[in-house]
Amino acid sequence: MLHVVSAVDRARGINRIYLMQGAWKVKVKNNWLKPVAAMAAALSVTGLGADELNMRQGVTDISRSVYDLHMLIFWICVVIGVVVFGLIFWSVIHHRKSAGAVPAQFHESTKLEIAWTLVPTLILIAMAWPATKVLVSMYDTGGEDMTVEVRGYQWKWQYKYLDDDFNRTFGFFSTMATPQNEIQNQAAKGEHYLLEVDKPLRIPTNRKVRFLITSEDVIHAWWVPDFGIKRDAIPGMVNELWTIVEEPGVYRGQCTELCGKDHGFMPIVVEAMPEAEYDAWYVEQLEAEEIRKEALSKVFTPEELMAEGEAVYGTFCASCHMPNGKGVPPVFPALDGSAIAIGPREDHLDIIVNGKQGTAMQAFGRQLDAAQIAAVTHYERHAWSNNVGDETQPRDVIEYMAGQE
């Protein structure tokens, strides 16, 4: 049955493992039976698809050659292991005192020492050759059709589509979409638990996409297992990666460098789209970008500010200051009733725009536009028990930021 599921899934080109997990869930209802069942399954390799036990082959030429290399080295190790462990067990069984074994007294052999130095050397050369070939092909970053800047933040990713023509660029943040009540076990966990985002990175199939990887704060790492690529996102440095995806589909990964509290909660989702669909989506994004720019000169009602502010707060602020504004003192202070959130607006804007040195509070002036900052400022001043009674509009933020320069 598992094989059928994974075959259907393979045809769809999306990750198989989740569905297999789903099958598990149905078959084994009792949680306490699960380890036993899982153990039995792990032992009978044939009963499972290879995917749950092994590296995935992925969907790119690079990921497939990485998989082949992995299997080559693995089988070499298995053969050596069988020989070495076989000799140990043979010896343990036959050369034991209780079996009447009399100890031999040999204790050196230069010929043997030379043999078991030279043979491994040859094996290593046989491994290094294909490994070098794959590595060189991975470093071939030139000739790209498009470039995306990937920027890590605590704890989200920002994707910027770069283009020589500035009017054809745009960017957005990609934040984990799994709700807190699933994480806190108050709701059933969805199929893509912890591996789902509000806005995935979209790329076209069959085009060479170059990624420029960097970070705004601490070191993160950007990894999409199905593409066979992973690179650290390091503040002050730009790393390069590339991929060509042939199959449309949704591919999921996670941050793989410890980056603080929510390191486990910054997934990566890449949607590879057919080229025509992607181009249409790109045009839509450029139009949305125009609308965003227009918002900067608009005046919003308090209700509009609260609604937009709550959304911004949820994406950018809630992971530290918590959805209820209570924070996690002393590291992440509460905003509900805080001196800054109900004090002079200048100070409030200052900390949002410029962050606070030496703490985790980031300079959101570099992440959000004036309309978003205005909305979230207004929200923080009027949410929970806060009720300042003022209004913050995009132009207030623009004036404040201009005044700083």
Added chain:
Amino acid sequence: MSEVIDASHDHHDHHGPAAGLARWLFTTNHKDIGTLYLWFAFLMLLIGGTMALIIRAELFQPGLQFVAPEFFNQMTTNHGLIMVFGAIMPAFVGLANWLVPMMVGAPDMALPRMNNLSFWILPFAFGMLISTLFMEAGGPNFGWTFYAPLSTTYAPETVTFFIFGVHMMGASSIMGSINIIATILNMRAPGMTLMKMPLFVWTWLITAYLLLAVMPVLAGAVTMMLFDIHFGTSFFNAAGGGDPVMFQHIFWFFGHPEVYIMILPAFGIVSAIIPTFARKPLFGYDSMVYATASIAFLSFIVWAHHMFTVGMPLAGQLFFMYSTMLIAIPTGVKVFNWVATMWQGSMTFETPMLFAIAFVVLFTIGGFSGLMLAITPVDYQYHDTYFVVAHFHYVLVPGALFSIIAAVYYWLPKWCGRMYDEKLGKLHFWLSFIGVNVTFFPQHFSGLAGMPRRIPDYALQFADFNMISSCGAFIFGFSQLLLMYIVIKAIRSGQPATDRVWEGAHGLEWTLPSPAPYHSFTEPPKITDADAHS
């Protein structure tokens, strides 16, 4: 004053330890200090182990059950720091203190007062480190590798205590290694030439040089952190013109030799135990010495294999891939030599031998995954996943820790003059063996399936293997309490041990009475071929 010295001099052979607490505080006796180190390491093993169990309890099921992510990060960080610097390293130093003077035919360590100091620094260093967990800002939470800027600009305020603690641990290690080098080079009995020394002494001599070489590098790294945090420098701060990747280069230039500091003495222990219970001399003694030296040399030129994903140029990646693969050669030589030692021996399987054989098999599995990790293009898929966690736990738990446990069972009768309970010892072995494999083997699979390390919660497809792993961890953790029971039972009421203890044991320590007298070899012993390395 001089009268006192004269008086004690007259009764030198009968001079025993001081009474009460003063014995342990002011002792300069290598056996007392060795005992202190070993009990301290065991205490740290229990504390670090408790943290491991908190981690495994949280990871038993998907979702957050017991601890918040910030505390989870403090647990992973402190588990790593305590196990590396508090459990494994002090345990090896404790074994060196007990054994090196007896093995080379010396009365004591070369620098006894420094020996006392190097131990007594440790409780303060770890007391300070652990105390941060109870402070308002929380303990270190940036991983035991403490990469900047997470450990500098973004660190909790308590990071300064962590830095001071690391400095103290480093000072202790440096003093300990100077003492070991001085003892081995100066205090060998006449006739104990370098190439007659037991391999445990050889591996510790090389380890001590590694410590001397890299502990100052670690001290440099944390000092640069201290300056970045408090004095406005920008060594690791990109915004100030610094380089976060430089931190990783400095850290791993320390860190990779550090890895071998935790395994070379293990090689020495296993090279003592296998010949004893195979009743056959160690195969290829000379090649074992040369292999150890080669591994130590290579450890200085492979560090960046921990950093394949930082974006080094192709030539750098290739260099570190090739140099790392070379380590497999001397390591293979060692494994082949152990197998050849067992071959056509006359083996019995007392507890130390069981742990030693398990060491050879399971350490080799850790070696295989190490070789796989060395292959740069494939490492991209393994890097910072549970595959790495499985790899280094295979070399450190059934590797380093099993060798320490084997050593305790092997030499305990010599230390306290009493035998441990063999049945309970075997039970402890099988519980540990099963527990360790159930814990760490599934982590290979969750890593290959894509589970990143250091996360408090995980996607659903990793659930089964994490549950198995957590079950194994609790089996393994609690079976170490059995070790404590066995050791205390042996000390209090074990059967008296003979001087030779094991039928096939060779080496100077077995020529002493059991228990070994408070001062051994006040007269240099005569070295016979039988007493030279086994």
